Amino acid sequence: MHKSRLAVAVIDCQGGDLGEHATFWASALGRVAEDRPKDPKYRDLIGPDSEMRLLVQSVDHGPRVHLDIETDDISAEVARLTRLGAREVGKCKTWVVMEAPSGHRFCVVGPQRPDFEKNANVWED
Amino acid sequence: MHKSRLAVAVIDCQGGDLGEHATFWASALGRVAEDRPKDPKYRDLIGPDSEMRLLVQSVDHGPRVHLDIETDDISAEVARLTRLGAREVGKCKTWVVMEAPSGHRFCVVGPQRPDFEKNANVWED
DSSP states (O other), X not given: OEEEEEEEEEEEEESSOXXXXXXXXXXXXXXXXXXXXXXXXXXXXXXXXXXXXXXXXXXXXXXXXEEEEEESOHHHHHHHHHHHTOXXXXXXXXXXXXXXXXXXXXXXXXXXXXXXXXXXXXXXX | OEEEEEEEEEEEEESSOHHHHHHHHHHHHTOEXXXXXXXXXXXXXXXXXXXXXXXXXXXXXXXXXXXXXEESOHHHHHHHHHHHTXXXXXXXXXXXXXXXXXSOEEEEESOOSTTHHHHSEEEOO
C-alpha cells in the first residue's frame, strides 16, 4: 500500500529575472514569494496550507507549467503510473521525471503538503 | 473591491483520444473523469471540493498545462493583472486570455470553486 496526490504546480520560467517572475506570480495569485537561499533556481509562492503548493523555477526550456505528484513511496508510485501508460524520463536528485501519454512531463516527489497523510489517495499495490 | 484566486489547472492535450487522456490523468491523480455532453472538448477531473479544479481540454497547440484565475469581476481583475505586467491576449466566450511577463498564458474566469466567496483574495480597486 502507498499513497499519492497532486501536490504542486511548478511555473517553469526561461530567462528574465526569476525574482521578478516570482513577484508577478505571487502578486497575481495573492501569495508571498520566498527565496531559497541554498537553491537560487527556485522561489516558493507561499499560500494557505489547504491549497496546492506553487513554485517558480528557472529552466533552460521554454515557459511551461508542470505538475508534481507527491507520494510516500516513489518507486511504487512510478510503477503505478507506468502501468497507467506513463514512461519514466529520468531521475533528478530525489525525484523522478515522467511523461504522460498526453505528452506532458510531470514529476513524482516526496510528500510536500502538511495534510498529505490524512488526505492523499491510498493505492493497494 | 473585487476578489480572485487560483482556481483551475487545465491540462491541454493535442491529438489522441481525449477520453483516454482524461482516464490517464484521473487515474494518476485519484479523480473521476466526467464528460460534458454539450462540450466534447472538455473533461472534468472531479476531486474534493477543497482542491483545485482540474480539466482536460482538447487543443490545437502542443501539450501544455495552463492556470485559470477565478474572479467575481473579470474586467477589474484583468485591469489589476495588467498593472502587474500581464497583457491581454484575447477574449473567449466568458473568459479572458492573458500572458504573464514570464510568457505563460493563463485565463481569467468567473468563480469556479464552491468556497470562492469565503476564501478568495480581496483586492481594493
